[in-house]
Amino acid sequence: MQGLQGFLRPILVIAPAFGLVLGFGMRFAGSGQRSGMVWALATLPVLVALLIEIVVSLRRGDVGLDIVAALSMTGALAFGEYLAAVVVALMYAGGQYLESFAERRANREMTALLARVPRVAIRHRNGRLEEVGLEAIAPGDCLLVRQGDVVPVDGLVDSGVAILDQSALTGESIPVRKKASEPVMSGVTNAGDAFDLTATRRAAESTYAGVVRLIEAAQRSKAPMARLADRYAMAFLALTVALAGGAWLWSGDPIRALAVLVIATPCPLILAVPVAIVSGVSRAAKAGVLVKGGRALEGLTRVTGLVIDKTGTLTHGQARLVEILPVAAMSSDRILQLAASLDQASKHVIAQALVAEARDRGLDLLPPTEVVEIPGEGLEGIVDGRRVAVGGVRYVSQRVPRIAQTVSENRRPSGAVIVAVAVDGEEAGILILADPLRMEAARVIDTLRRLGIARIVLATGDRREVAQAVTVGLHLDEVHAELTPDRKIAIVQDEKRYGPVMMIGDGVNDAPALAAADVGVAMGARGAAASAEAADVVLLVDQLDKLPAAVLAARRSRHIALQSVYAGLGLSVIGMIAAGLGLLTPVQGALIQEAIDVAVILNALRALWGPEPS
Structure with a gap:
């Protein structure tokens, strides 16, 4: 029943459950002759849905344990064993519902595929800005990329400087700086001020669209794993048919064959596996x-x-302060305090990283004044009565030339970003940021x-x-x-x-x-x-x-599921042999199978608990 729509599954559980209760109620009320009809009608929705699923599966070349359940329900209805039929229907539908519940529980917190893909872009047209869909963008269009926007198409920086977070596409955790006429990939995030982009490709031909196509192709080519229960299908199906047919031929009584089929209904597989899965997922x-x-x-x-x-x-995927190298007679905390206080006036991702680090260290950040910033380069202003300059080495060395030599004399980690700090026209220190x-x-x-x-x-x-x-x-x-x-x-x-x-x-x-x-x-x-x-x-x-x-949880769940399967099938085989010898009726077989089901479910629930990895 995997192919059925999700909303049908609860109905297929409710129908035999309600029918089973109603039939017993009618018996206690003195209308026992009608209880069989109620049980038969309650079985039919599950059986019809099961037969449809079996046909679909056989067309795909799949043979599963569902066939045993269908044979037992069909045989029970044919020979008038309606109580056995409805019990089998309830157990089968319940197991399938548990399996679908496990997947629904896991997927309900997922967002839509590629939620970060931009749907619209801001385009310059006749001296005005207009919002257009991505499909309307053509090469040569000039687009405005605002701070925080995901770049919608491949293009070139039209003017100014673009500060881009490319980590989503390239894995580089440190933002990169792109000048006019330098290429920009779609899918990266504008981590700096707004800039203009000249589109060089349509959205469908851009880098990000190519990544989407790779995802879809990889998912299509990924071979699905068979359900754990279905791996035992052929062997168990062959054993069941052999025992049922042998019992019928040996005794001449078709009810014995039906009893074998009923107790062979693979509820230990149908129930134990999904219960263990739900437990493992939880x-x-x-x-x-x-x-x-x-x-x-x-x-x-x-x-x-x-x-x-x-x-x-x-x-961690974000630049973090890993070292402070004081140059003057100033403490590391004081250097960070002055730099971070000034950086409060900047939206640059590195500036924000310094502000966050200062706050994490419990430093008091002071209000900056007279701030002048060159986007992507650095900024200068007054903090606590002192003139502070913070930024790249080139920016600060224009104010304090010695800082460049100081930086060259200090080794920095690969991929690290150097932030220079000058105070009152003198070099103060070097801040090293990296993604540790x-x-x-x-x-x-x-x-x-x-x-x-x-x-x-x-x-x-x-x-x-x-x-x-x-x-x-x-x-x-x-x-x-x-x-x-x-x-x-x-x-x-x-x-x-x-x-x-x-x-x-x-x-x-x-x-x-x-x-x-x-x-x-x-x-x-x-x-x-x-x-x-x-x-x-x-x-x-x-x-x-x-x-x-x-x-560890997955391995424990699978171990417990297999344990339940082996124990349940072993008990089922013993019951099938007893039924074939005429020691069990179909209803007794269904009740024994019910007891086996309860045992394997309780065992499967042990997957909810377990040791932590050391």
Whole structure:
């Protein structure tokens, strides 16, 4: 019944449940002769829906355990065993509803695919600004890109300076500065003041649209995993038919065959697996991890390789102050206080990072006055009666020439940003900002290796020297840098030679690779909507160490599901043999199957609890 619309599933559970209660009520009221008709009518909706699904599945070449349930319901109705029929219908519909509930629970918090894609743009036309749809933009159009806007199409900076956050596409956590006539990719974010862009491509031909197409292609090419229950379908179906047919031929009594079919209805599979899945999904959700259903949960148990992004995944994805180098007789906190106080007047992303750092350190920020800013270069003003200049080395060295030499004499980390500070015409200090490794990164990688992830590689769009510097000390097998989205897909496909692959990322550029991996994991707290939608698993909190907990929960859930399946099927086979020998009637078989169902459900619920990874 997987192909049925979601709104039909509750009806298919309610019908046999209501019919079962109504039939017993009629018996107690003295109208027992009509109870069989009520049970039969209550069974029919489930049986019809099941037969439709079986036909659709057979056309696709899929053979599942649904056939056993259909045979038992059909046989029970044919031989007048209506109570057995409605019990089987209720158990089957309930199990299917539980399975769909697991997926609905996982997906309800997802945003629409590519929610950050701009739908409109601001275009200059005849001396005025007009809002137009992306499809109306043609090469040569001049567009206004406001602060915070996502660039809608590929183009060239028309005039001025553009400060762009390219982390979603390239993995570079530090904003880049683009001058007039320099190219800009669609999908990047304007982190500075508004600027004009001359379109060079239509929206459908731009970089961001290409990433979208890669995501869609990767999702189409990704082979779906079979349901855990269906893996046992052929063997169990053959055993059931053999025992039922043998019982009929040996005894000449078709009721014995029906009793075998009823007790063979694979409710331990139909119920235990989805209950364990729901429990595993809930367990992972408590740890801050959203697992999108049973296929994703089972995928987590099978992966042996990991491809991991750098920016926003191994690192925080934002520039942070990592060091202060005082030059004059001024304390580090005083330098930061003066610089951050002045930066309150700037919207630049680096300025805001310094302001945030000062506040985190509990420094009192003073109001700046007489502020003059050159966008993308730096700013100058009065703070606490002192003239302060903060900005790039070139900007500050125009006021204090010695600062350039001081910077050259101090080594900076690869990929770091240098902010120079001058006070009253004298050099004061140097602030170094970088995107540092997460504190938990090394521990998470080591924990995943203990959980069976044998091969771990880095795949980033950032520069090679930055990637190599950041990952020093991590137990990685390979480091791949300066990758485009299609190259990330190639890395994922290549790693599949060693076994099922998990990919972790957060940006738009990671989304195609997430879709192509056996299991895609997105950093959903701060990552792009595209990566969250393309992924199978989403970390809802900005902590990488939540992933081992999800892997452990998935493996425990699968172990408990298989345990329930083996125990339930073993008991079912014993009951089938007893039914074939004439020791059980169809109704007794249905009741025994009910007891087995309760046992496997209670066992499957143990997946809600479990140990934390060490």
